[in-house]
Amino acid sequence: MYPSRFQYEAPRSIEEAIALLHKGGGEAKVLAGGQSLVPMLKLRFASPEMLVDINNIPDLDYLRVDSDGTLRIGALCRHADLEKSMVLETHQPTMAAAAPLVSDPIVRNRGTLVGSLCHADPQGDWASVMVAVDGHIVAQGPKGRRSIPVSELMKGPFQTVLAYDELAIEAVVPAPKGVAAGGYLKLERRVGDFATVGVAVAIETTDGSVVRAGIGLTGVGGSTINAKDAASALVGAPLSAASIARAGELAAQAAQPRSDHRGGATYKRHIVSTFVARILNEVAESKGKAA
């Protein structure tokens, strides 16, 4: 487990990091938590010429809510910070449900949400959660900053639309339009295993009626899947047995699973619809109780 030779840089500012990435000309990789990158280096699946370690850049580890309810997660905010945060519990229940299910406690202590998004592993948990809650990232390059919706960030397995000299500096989740509810369910063979199937569902309701919904799917396609039609089927009415079933069906149709040693494609589709229904039924049930 000996990586190939690489140059190691530890910049102290965002600008310095971007300059290094620019200099690297596409052969540099950003190191944040390193929980995916370091194993890939050791297995020599990745052999970048330069590592730009951003851990020395100050003030990137934040998790905060703006006065308008917007949630901001800095590039060095660890999974464990999200797991422990009370903010998610009140503002983004779908994220709160996912946080303890990301990999294992050791990975969560070090790995970052923004890093997970940039790694663009179709089996990553956060991407589908961020799709469900309509999040975006803020990327900064030599020409300045831009916002990229997470649903448009992934180009394919381990590929994003980020330019080689752009650094993702934060993830942003807009304030819910109504009362936020939702959940994340993951089928994994073992804690720390990549998801066989992961399903993120976020809904926002006003006066009992769904005003916005998002459904993101993990591990059932070449990249994170935004099950738009399934989510749309929920909007405009209160949750009902029929709309829940319909959303499950449409989500299963949106999935593009492959059969592998984690399970057959048919099985994975079945789990998608089952999990969508389970999350929504639980939301409906708790709303019923509250009302």
Add this chain to the structure above:
Amino acid sequence: MGLDEIKIGGLGASRRRVEDNRFIRGKGNYIDDIVLPGMLHMEILRSPLAHARIKSIDATKAWAIPGVRLVLTGETMASRNLAWMPTLSYDTQAVLATDKVRFQGQEVACVVADDPYIAKDACEAIVVDYEPLPVIINPQQALAPNAPLIRDDKENQRDNVVFDWVVGDKDGTDKAFAKADVVSKLELHYPRSHPSPMETCGSIADFDRSTSKLTVYMTTQAPHIIRAAVALVAELPEHMIRIVSPDLGGGFGNKVPVYPGYVASILASILLERPVKWIEDKTGNLISTGFARDIYLRGEMALRKDGKILGVRMHTDSDHGAFFSDAQPSKFKIGLMHSAFACYDIPAAHLTARGVYTNKAPGGVAYRCSFRVTEAMFFQERMVQAAADDLGMDQAEFRRINFVRDDDFPHRTPFGFLTDSGQYGKCLDVGLEAIGYQDFLRQKADAAKKGRLLGIGISTMTEPLGAGNSREYDILGIKMFDSAELRVHLTGKAILRTGAKTQGQGHETTWAQIVAHELGIPADDVTVEEGDTDTAPFGMGTYASRSTPVAGAAVAMVSRKIRAKARKLAAHLLEVSEEDIEWELGRFYVRSSPDRGVTIQDCAMAAYTNVPDGLEPGLENNAYYDPPNLTWPFACYIATVEVDPETGVWDVLNMVAVDDCGVRINPMIVEGQIMGGLTEAYAMASMQFITFDSEGNCVGSNYMDYLLPTAWETPGFELHEVVTPCPHHPIGAKGVGECATVGGPAAFVNAVMDALKGTGVRNIDMPLLPDRVYEAITQRHDVSGAPPVKMDDT
């Protein structure tokens, strides 16, 4: 009154493990902690293909990298007659490939360099031109007509069969089946797994030209066997070979065989006259070193309507990979497979076994089991449950009817072993009581009305632990005894050395407890040392739960020799004749006047300061112990589960273990062994397996794909004990290390199958991954075979 045995850390004391003092402080001395002056580093280039002819190897670019000292290829090895080596199963195995590669991960070349990074870079710079050949990944393909011949290197090898082997009474079994009211059948697959110790294999070879001495630090469970093998194979003088096995980060059978990396590092050190270190990486360990299981089993049981088993037939097709290098000490080709059904009174049984070569890693090892006992007991307990179901009988009652009774020992097992002790019915009763059997059956029936699937699985078994005896068990002709050497110093402290080699079992703690029990020397006063062939007495190492049955017995026997001599010293000190002396723990006294006595420490002092005329000074001795029989512990494991019919996910509700391993030396260590074993059993049943795609690519080459359960998934276990002392062991102990790994898996699988009873599903092969369970529930059919790397079915 003698000493309080528990206070001095004797038999039955749950004494804290003395080795943990260094382990928990990070002060262990593992192979990779050892650094020698001038040491170089070796890395191995492995084959990416499972079956291919090597057309050429070009190492020019590797040699050109600064810091590279040596590149070894099959050609270099062949020039020294080391391209092939003999295996422990009387086959041959390539050290570095010369003609073909026969499995993915096979060793093709080695680079020795100033540091491991350079060595790894240089491995990548070696260009190998392969011509791919058709690949065989299972026995069915291996036995097909016109299957490509894997072992074309062997002169008389015309097919891919390694062996055909038969045991049992064919005629008697045929007659039993002719009389049967019901014949119950079962076919299953025990998937390939890997022992996967946390520490991989490694060696540091250090050849000193000035003394001609070869010292090899090596991750081995059996250092003396390695020394003998090096002496016999490499024709080096045995006194010039020193094998040192330092602290081992687990073994589980993986560190018994000789691997190409050891051999290559030795040759490299001889050629370069510098120490050469080889530390295998995790992938190398998982894809090339000793795997376990990988066997298809089928059989049938002849039954009388009242539940009596009349006879059993079994057939096995085992997959040995590219070389038959099973590390097992018996003369039996399929190990101790025929220990199956040993706890049941069955008049007739017959077993046929066939082994085949495939394009998979070689080196079948006993992953925490006496060879093949795990597969035997798994088949036995799955078959027993299927038979009970076919008869419509309660599974506990069916076992009870067929158990060997307590007053029926010694008992000849269906395949000819001799069991000597046990209380099988009592263990089952304790287990049923603990799990709340009748209550659970009621809960299960109630839950079924609501569409919930609950199940209960039982596994009961006795297994043969502790090879030898020397009549039937040997390695390369060396008999399976073991040894201990005890030196009591003048102040009554002592050092004990044995021919075993601890790798997590806690020998440093338990051996001292046996000395304390026999001599009354507090366990804290006894240092235990193992693993250095220059200092330890000759022994066969630690595996197959043999340490306590064999080396542990030797510890007791050598302590008794010391006590016999101490008695003479005591007589001298007390000025009475030996016959007038009595022993109590730690002290000799005069029978007629119990107040007059001397301690064992007084005797030790006298051995060096006040020796009577005619008696040799000193207080040390050794013992070689050849056990009269194997030991036969018994275990009853019971699991309850709930299966989610919508996802196929199953959860363990409760798990009860009743182990009868005879007298327990250190109950805490025994319980730790059982919990570890149950965890591995759960792993087998639920997730842990290695599989291959159709091109022979290993799926399970790292810990993302080869799943070891974490504390998160592992269920809780409730432990109980029954004690039936071993009649022939000096302190009544039986082996225990592997019982739970061996007997546990069937309890989990039987529980899931019980939950599915009534769906028409008879078997799901391990691992019971949720998608396989879901398939069985929804399709109402069995799910068989190695979990495939499926083709896309969308």
